[in-house]
Amino acid sequence: MQVLKGIPVSPGVIQAPAVVLDSEEMVIPQRQIRQGEVESELQRLSDAIEKSSAELNDLSRKVSETIGEQLGEIFKVHHAMLNSAQLQGEFEQTIREQLLCPEYAVSTVLHGYARRFRDMKDPYLAERVQDVYDIERRLLRHLIGAKREHLKALDRPHILVAHDLTPSQTAALDRSRILAFATDVGGRTSHTAIVARAMNIPAVVGLQSVSTDTNGGEEVIIDGNRGLVIIAPDAETVQRYRTYMQQAQQLESDLTSLRDLPAVTKDGHEVTLHGNIEFPQEVATCLKRGATGIGLYRTEFLYLDREEDPTEEDHYEAYAEAIKLLQGRPITIRTCDLGADKFTHISGNEIERNPFLGLRSIRYSLQHVDLFKTQLRAILRASALGPVRILFPLITNLRELRHAKMLLNDVREDFQEEGIPFDRDMKVGIMVEVPSVAILPRQFARECDFFSIGTNDLVQYTLAVDRLNERVAGMFTPAHPAIVTLIHNVVQAAKAEGIEVSVCGEMGGDPVFTLLLVGLGVDTISTAATSIPEIKKMVRSTSMRQARRVANKVLTLESDREIATYLNEVARQIIPEAFAEE
Amino acid sequence: MKREVTIVNRQGMHARPAMQIVETSNRFAGPIRIHKGGTSVDAKSIMEVLTLEATQGTHLVFEADGDDASSALEALARLVEDKFYED
Numbered sequence: 079m080q081v082l083k084g085i086p087v088s089p090g091v092i093q094a095p096a097v098v099l100d101s102e103e104m105v106i107p108q109r110q111i112r113q114g115e116v117e118s119e120l121q122r123l124s125d126a127i128e129k130s131s132a133e134l135n136d137l138s139r140k141v142s143e144t145i146g147e148q149l150g151e152i153f154k155v156h157h158a159m160l161n162s163a164q165l166q167g168e169f170e171q172t173i174r175e176q177l178l179c180p181e182y183a184v185s186t187v188l189h190g191y192a193r194r195f196r197d198m199k200d201p202y203l204a205e206r207v208q209d210v211y212d213i214e215r216r217l218l219r220h221l222i223g224a225k226r227e228h229l230k231a232l233d234r235p236h237i238l239v240a241h242d243l244t245p246s247q248t249a250a251l252d253r254s255r256i257l258a259f260a261t262d263v264g265g266r267t268s269h270t271a272i273v274a275r276a277m278n279i280p281a282v283v284g285l286q287s288v289s290t291d292t293n294g295g296e297e298v299i300i301d302g303n304r305g306l307v308i309i310a311p312d313a314e315t316v317q318r319y320r321t322y323m324q325q326a327q328q329l330e331s332d333l334t335s336l337r338d339l340p341a342v343t344k345d346g347h348e349v350t351l352h353g354n355i356e357f358p359q360e361v362a363t364c365l366k367r368g369a370t371g372i373g374l375y376r377t378e379f380l381y382l383d384r385e386e387d388p389t390e391e392d393h394y395e396a397y398a399e400a401i402k403l404l405q406g407r408p409i410t411i412r413t414c415d416l417g418a419d420k421f422t423h424i425s426g427n428e429i430e431r432n433p434f435l436g437l438r439s440i441r442y443s444l445q446h447v448d449l450f451k452t453q454l455r456a457i458l459r460a461s462a463l464g465p466v467r468i469l470f471p472l473i474t475n476l477r478e479l480r481h482a483k484m485l486l487n488d489v490r491e492d493f494q495e496e497g498i499p500f501d502r503d504m505k506v507g508i509m510v511e512v513p514s515v516a517i518l519p520r521q522f523a524r525e526c527d528f529f530s531i532g533t534n535d536l537v538q539y540t541l542a543v544d545r546l547n548e549r550v551a552g553m554f555t556p557a558h559p560a561i562v563t564l565i566h567n568v569v570q571a572a573k574a575e576g577i578e579v580s581v582c583g584e585m586g587g588d589p590v591f592t593l594l595l596v597g598l599g600v601d602t603i604s605t606a607a608t609s610i611p612e613i614k615k616m617v618r619s620t621s622m623r624q625a626r627r628v629a630n631k632v633l634t635l636e637s638d639r640e641i642a643t644y645l646n647e648v649a650r651q652i653i654p655e656a657f658a659e660e
Numbered sequence: 661m662k663r664e665v666t667i668v669n670r671q672g673m674h675a676r677p678a679m680q681i682v683e684t685s686n687r688f689a690g691p692i693r694i695h696k697g698g699t700s701v702d703a704k705s706i707m708e709v710l711t712l713e714a715t716q717g718t719h720l721v722f723e724a725d726g727d728d729a730s731s732a733l734e735a736l737a738r739l740v741e742d743k744f745y746e747d
Contacts, residue, residue, distance in 0.1 A: 151675075151676050151679065152675060152676070154679060155675040155676060155678070155679045155706070158679055158682065158706045159706050159707060159710070162705055162706045162707045163705065164702075164705045164706075164707040164708060165707050191707070191710075191711070194711055195710075195711075198713045199713070199715075200672055200713065200715045206674070206675060206710060209675060
């Protein structure tokens with residue numbers, strides 16, 4: 079049994095056999111072979127070794143000639159490793175004695191070495207791990223060759239283990255075959271994590287070494303609540319988790335029973351609870367969990383996984399589907415937020431030194447007016463179908479807001495001329511996620527109809543922490559007094575100018591912050607479907623008086639630790655069962 | 661027959677030096693082992709030599725047998741002392 083600690087990004091507990099996805103998306107099958115197949119399988123392995131060796135000789139010579147002898151020698155080492163009697167003996171032994179297919183034998187034996195190398199303290203020596211992987215990939219490429227096994231070939235549900243998953247890979251996961259996933263890299267607010275939450279797949283990321291510690295085939299428990307992955311759990315652990323899962327299911331069904339109750343505090347103050355979505359189909363999940371509308375539709379997922387830009391019809395059809403499912407409930411559509419960690423064929427071409435400070439989001443839209451207008455046309459057309467609001471992301475200065483509104487007006491005028499129906503009163507809002515806006519919110523509040531605070535980016539830009547860098551991700555917290563002060567500032571400005579303010583970042587989905595946000599005067603909380611019942615329970619368990627008192631107290635605290643500790647205590651008093659630790 | 665050496669090159673016995681040890685050892689007929697603390701590995705097996713964690717300053721003992729044992733030890737000691745011809 080091995081326990082790994084990572085970052086919990088999507089709740090839920092699952093036990094299932096693991097399947098390891100390597101960087102070339104090959105799945106290593108744990109396939110048993112028959113006694114009679116041993117010799118032919120060994121022959122297949124020795125063919126693969128021979129082909130790999132020939133490649134390595136070639137590579138070593140070429141690299142020595144073109145780049146340098148020292149680098150060429152690396153491949154000579156690979157050649158020697160691959161041809162060592164010891165390694166080949168271990169491969170053969172695994173195949174012969176355990177009757178396992180060569181792919182799995184190669185993978186298991188080499189992962190064993192990778193682990194030994196990784197545990198070496200000296201960084202130079204630890205780098206051998208990469209050599210081992212390189213050898214593994216080369217051998218597997220020859221072994222698996224054209225008949226690669228894909229996830230589709232899995233005959234029963236598994237837990238997916240990978241070094242990394244892109245948001246689009248995650249979105250494409252087949253939920254009937256993949257019950258949960260675990261990755262080596264990633265942070266709480268990476269888009270992969272957001273997609274996992276949206277899809278309701280338990281996930282733990284930032285585990286550093288899960289893809290090498292797992293061979294595939296063995297039982298794994300993923301604890302998406304506590305951020306644990308347990309490889310080959312012992313009987314006692316399995317039993318403990320069985321009990322824990324039953325309790326979690328009980329809490330879950332209690333929360334679901336809240337669905338049709340309003341999100342009103344004990345003293346009658348209503349908080350609007352909306353859902354965040356990436357795909358129109360998710361509207362159904364949000365409504366099932368008690369959302370009264372969609373507060374954030376992230377449209378950039380329309381751009382992922384395609385060769386060409388989505389057409390106006392592609393946009394329109396997606397929006398129309400969401401609106402239809404909402405049956406008259408409101409939806410806020412955010413214009414394309416591509417760039418930084420979300421790439422398509424368009425934005426992925428140029429490598430920026432500082433992608434989060436680069437050409438992303440509304441900046442990209444304003445420099446690609448045709449692309450932007452295509453989306454504006456689709457949103458405006460959709461506004462005739464139901465209550466639609468439009469949201470511009472990453473606004474940094476007034477010029478951008480005015481520019482975006484001017485382009486929207488152009489489309490309105492075109493529609494008028496073309497006789498296309500649209501909602502003339504469609505509300506226009508901005509994401510408050512760049513500190514420049516949060517510091518001077520009043521001037522922006524005068525020029526738009528609502529604010530939506532994007533806490534992920536606001537925290538990242540205010541605290542100067544890359545939320546995807548697991549080495550500093552610990553500094554990433556919305557509990558920092560500067561963030562609380564900025565949110566307070568934004569809400570005050572919104573109230574003064576009479577516009578609505580919502581919070582749509584991860585902070586909104588964390589029940590620990592609910593009282594603070596409500597107490598500060600936030601009108602709407604928009605969050606992933608999974609978090610809605612818990613947030614509603616918090617709202618219904620408190621009073622506006624208590625929430626204001628909590629917010630006022632937090633505004634006097636000086637450090638993120640103090641604030642986090644205080645808010646945790648308060649939340650635990652209100653719904654102890656949701657915060658029960660083992 | 662034994663000979664003690666100390667790893668002097670900066671990067672320690674990483675992949676290429678390990679390879680040189682193995683190549684050199686294989687030129688000799690008799691068995692050669694490398695001892696480090698309580699562990700010992702076959703100097704003719706690249707996988708075994710690679711698992712030996714020998715950083716700069718590590719003491720190793722080469723042990724050789726057979727007719728060419730003394731020339732084997734001499735060649736290996738020179739390799740280590742000459743920093744594997746790198747640095």
